[in-house]
Amino acid sequence: MNIAVLLKQVPDTTAKINVSNGKVDENSVSKWSMSPYDEYALESGLQMKEATGGVLIAIACGPERNKKMLTDAAAVGADTLIHISVDGILDSIQVQNFLAAVIKNNEVDVVLCGKQAADTNAGSTGPGVAEILDAACVTMVSEVSFIENKFISVRPSISGTEKVSTNGLSVFTFDKGVSELRRPNVRGIMMAKKKVIETIKPENLGLEGSDSERVLLKAQNSPPEKEPGQIFEGVGEIPTIISKLRNEANVI
Amino acid sequence: MKFTIIAETNGDLLHQTTYQLIGAISNIGSKSTVICPNGKGSSEASKIKGVEKIISVNGDCFDLFDGSAWASAINSVCEGTVIISASPNGREIGSIIAAKRNIPIIQDVTGISPGITVTRPIYSGKATETLEISGESVITLRPNAFENADIGNEAPISVVDQTSDLRVAIIEAINKASERLDVTEADIIISGGRGMGSVDNFSHLESIADSLDAAVGASRAVVDEWGMPHRMQVGQTGKTVSPSLYIAVGISGAIQHLAGMRSSKYIVAINKDPDAPIFTIADYGIVASWEEALPILKSELMKL
Ligand SMILES: Cc1cc2nc3c(=O)[nH]c(=O)nc-3n(C[C@H](O)[C@H](O)[C@H](O)COP(=O)(O)OP(=O)(O)OC[C@H]3O[C@@H](n4cnc5c(N)ncnc54)[C@H](O)[C@@H]3O)c2cc1C
Ligand SMILES: Nc1ncnc2c1ncn2[C@@H]1O[C@H](COP(=O)(O)O)[C@@H](O)[C@H]1O
Secondary structure, eight states: OEEEEEOOEEEOTTOOOOEETTEEOGGGOSOEEEOHHHHHHHHHHHHHHHHHTOEEEEEEEESTTHHHHHHHHHHHTOOEEEEEEOOSOOOHHHHHHHHHHHHHHTTOSEEEEESSOTTTOOOOHHHHHHHHHTOEEEEEESEEEEETTEEEEEEEETTEEEEEEEOSSEEEEEOSOSSOOOOOOHHHHHHHHHOOEEEEOGGGGOOOOOOOOSEEEEEEEOOOOOOOOEEEESSTTHHHHHHHHHHTSOOO | OOEEEEOOEETTEEOHHHHHHHHHHHHTTOOEEEEEETTTTHHHHTTBTTEEEEEEEEOGGGGSOOHHHHHHHHHTTOOSEEEEEOSHHHHHHHHHHHHHHTOOEEEEEOEEETTTEEEEEETTTTEEEEEEEOSOOEEEEOTTSSOOOOBOOOOOEEEEEOOOOOOOEEEEEEEEOOSSOOTTTOSEEEEEOGGGOSGGGHHHHHHHHHHHTOEEEEOHHHHHHHOOOGGGBBSTTSBOOOOSEEEEESOOOOHHHHHHHTTOSEEEEEESOTTOGGGGTOSEEEESOHHHHHHHHHHHHHHO
16 A cells, blocks of 8 residues: 655744744745654554555645655655655645646555644645545545555544545545654664655646736735733732623623 | 635534634735535524635535545635635645645635735744735645624525545544533633642642633643643643633743743733742742642632
């Protein structure tokens, strides 16, 4: 079984974001990491690989620094590393078309990714890629397994959670999983360093050129400053706070 | 530019966010077509100002949620720029519609102006970005970020029948969630952290939540360490919320927690440590233990 895991590199959640001249200064980001939910997708992919004797293909689309993340994925067990090398800004559908093309070229049986990436919090990629591939899609899953030729996954439902099944090529977007994430061991790290990363340029994917620049980045800014709040020692001002929330803010 | 809005419903009624989607488009001077899956909320929608017409799309594919089936049925009647709520289902349907049309989707938008130019938070609210969109796109709007549209209209309703195939089969419903409001739905959230001392003490938060019709949230520390349900978790790896009022009790205010709640309209923090980072974003901070503060908070609320 060929298991594709889509990995997006984002500024680490603890990294400070600096804005200068209307643009986020990416060079000043202290640490880039695999987006948190992608770690759960990867872990689930590794378990599925172990259970089925499959091959885990890690795919990342982004600039050169993505290679480090792919190597990190190899250190915990990813077999094939594919880097779609792009530098500029892509819109959602461009990324999805690139990822879907690579998935098609690798005869993949199942695609695992994060439910939302930590940079834009979008949640577009999994369902979009599934649509392009004409695959089934289950979002926000916490577990996936392959049993009797079916994918069985657990997703939230209105009344709790539910177990669902899909046949054929399926895309799963991961919420927080149920398993502990594995950490690489020394051997894994050494082996990963030797692993070859297959680099692909989008122009070699055989896609028709899409109209570029449909989404133009005008500016990035620091979040609007909040008025400094009022901090009270002790509980004496609680009645005042309640009355302000009631009469000035109108929120209760 | 034509706008198609996909209504979000709550039972047979429109969800509040639908009024906000319509309001946001009216505010940029455009009228919209509203699509009501299975006709739910259609007569209600026809009375909202700014609505030009309603299309009620009927089909048994709407009986349960399968994003792909919903998107196929809805897409058949979409025109122009498609607007939908940035709720979990909205994000999924929107993504599939965008992929079907081979157009971009811009999620979680908090500001929109003619042109179309949109603003959205990025990096968990540590920055925002403004994008200019040319051509068609799908745009999801963050709940509670826009004003409700007014009532006063009589827009025509047409009905279209659609079928589409389900690809996902439900094989087992597992546990029942509590009846409590979900944090992403609630207008007021009261969340507890490790400072609450134990799971049992969350009953104090629940009783205040009951009197405010609020949802109860939690920090990751209590979800991971005390086994509280993950759906209650607010933050980077939990839910992103933007209620009118967020009350944080015994939560230190780690950057990953702030990521999920910093865009709340009003933030009240109760923490016994005056240097807790949660106070840096609180509108009102109460430096006290919850044991002292919650009973007073509760009795004051009872007086309202
Ligand atoms: C990749 C990643 C993702 C993460 N995602 C999330 C996330 O989604 N959500 C999240 O919340 N965290 C997340 N975290 C964890 C985050 O870093 C913090 O560890 C967590 O938020 C701390 O929870 P807390 O505030 O409840 O606990 P603590 O930091 O231990 O704070 C407890 C607070 O309670 C106060 N206190 C103690 N006793 C009392 C009392 N009697 N009365 C009043 N106050 C009292 C203390 O002064 C303290 O400020 C994430 C971390 C990482 C690395
Ligand atoms: N550029 C990318 N390269 C690889 N995977 C991606 C990329 N963008 C998104 N993904 C995957 O899709 C998930 C959702 O991303 P998003 O739609 O950006 O919120 C991520 O968690 C990744 O698993």
